[in-house]
Each structure stands twice: as C-alpha cells, then as structure tokens.
Amino acid sequence: MTTALRLEQVTPDNIHDAFRLAVRPEQGRYVESVAESLAEAYVHQDIAWPRLIADGDRLVGFVMAFFDVRFEQPDDRLRSGLWRLAVDAGEQGRGYGRFAVQAVAEEVRRRGQDRVTVTYKQGEHGPEDFYRRLGFRPTGEMSEGEVVAELDLT
Template sequence: MAITLREITDENREAVLALRVAPGQEQFVSTVRYSIREAAENPHGNPWYRAVYAGDEPVGFVMLSWDVVPQPPHINGPWFLWKLLIDERHQGRGYGLAVVQQIVRLIEPEGAKELLTSYVPGDGGPAGFYERLGFTPTGELDPEGEVLMRLTLPWRDTAGPA
C-alpha cells in the first residue's frame, strides 16, 4: 500500500502521538512525543518531521535532519534519518521501506548524495532492516554509542516494492 507523509496538525496530533513500537523495541526508537520535543530542543539539527499515513490512517512517524551543516559527532548530515517509527499494529507491511523510498525521492532532487542514519545495537534492533535496504556501517559510533550507517545515492532499491 502506498504511504503519504503528512504534517502533524491539531487535527491529527493525538492520533500520531498515540503511535507505539512493539514491546521490546522501546530501547531502539523513542516515542513520537519525545521525538517532537527533541526536535524543538535541537533546532540546529534542522529537524523535518512528518506523520506516515496509509490511506487515512496514521501508521508511523519519520524525522530527518534536513540539509544541515554536519557538526560531528553531534550533528550528522547533511541528510540524516533521525527517527523512523512504524506503529506495532502496522509493522511487517512494508511501510518502513516505503518511508525510506519517499525520503530518497524527496532529498535526491535537493542534491543529497547520501542518507545517514544510526541505530542502537542489540537483539531485535533495526540493523537488519537498514542493511536490507542497502545502508552500510560507516565504521563510526555517535556519542551515545549508536552505529552510524550510510545509504549512497542514487539508491538502487534492492529491498523490493513498497
């Protein structure tokens, strides 16, 4: 199913804030509420975030550092996939892949040559998901010990259809 990325408004805010990862995944991705607060506290990271919709239903949340001047180790970029959350009821349906596809379609025309992300290592974490999409470790860790990964653009999507 196709997804759309929509701004968070007064009309959809509560439904988006209610999105949750599956039990045991909380150590790998923060809540939407925390992510929005983190964006407000870190304007130098040029946060850009959207609700992920399948039809008329919110199914996830995504946040990037949008064309930011990199200031390692605290600001990665210029294009950094800061948060990706798919609600526990909607995981396993290809929405995560579809979000990355949409993000790539948005940033490539802006001149992006790579998309960076990071993940918390651990069993049940997102490392395998990112690797299946073609992200590769950079060999670096961020200050919190997250593994930094890179997706080189243009991207030859090998993960399959959305």
C-alpha cells in the same frame, strides 16, 4: 499496503493520533516515542523534518529526518538522513518503514545530496537488519554509542 501511502505534516488535527503510535515493547529501547521526537523537533526546528506515515486515512508510523547538517567539526561534510523511524506495532511488516526511508531518500536527492545517513543501536530487536536490507552500510563511525550507516543514492 495500499497505494494511498504518503507523508503528512504533524498538525493540531493529527497530533493526538500521532502520540498513540508505538513500536513493539521489545523495540522500545531502540527508538524514542513520537512525543519525545516531536519535542526534539520543536527545539531543533532549524534541522528537524518530522512527518507522519499515512495509509489512506490511517496513521501507521512516524519518521523524522534532517538535512544538510555538519555534526562534528566545521570541516565535516554535510549530512542528511533519518533521525527517527517508528512504525506502529500493529502495522509492522507491511512496507511502511521501507516507504518512509524511500521518501526521505527522495527528499535528500531533491535537496542535492547523494547519501542518506542513519544511526542505530545494535541489539536483538534493533533495526540493524532492516537498514542493511535497504542497502545501508556501516561507515565505521559511532555517534553517541550508535552505529553510523549510509545509503549511497548515486
């Protein structure tokens, strides 16, 4: 991993490279493709924050966040967090996922929130251990069959 890590907006110049990003085959059941994620971002423009993870001039992954959303009842607390995270199969294990989560956490802090939420499917090749190593803890809630976990930023 180099010091040239950054999050980039998706643009006409990089969208086709973004479409080529793919996780390992055994991870495919745990995360949607970049193309599907961008389609969701398009129809949820009011809350979606899609970004590409770049290392120098290479795209190595995709992250999408959301900010200040109430999911259940009108009196539910505001939530901000990770919606999608996908590091390209050939780029995994180099700290890119950690960088993306930290960048989202900084954006959440900048927007005045003190917790980052994530949901994930459990399973043998799923992301649960990754999120736990970063400090996320299950809340006891489930959302559409996925575990809800939070990272306290205080």
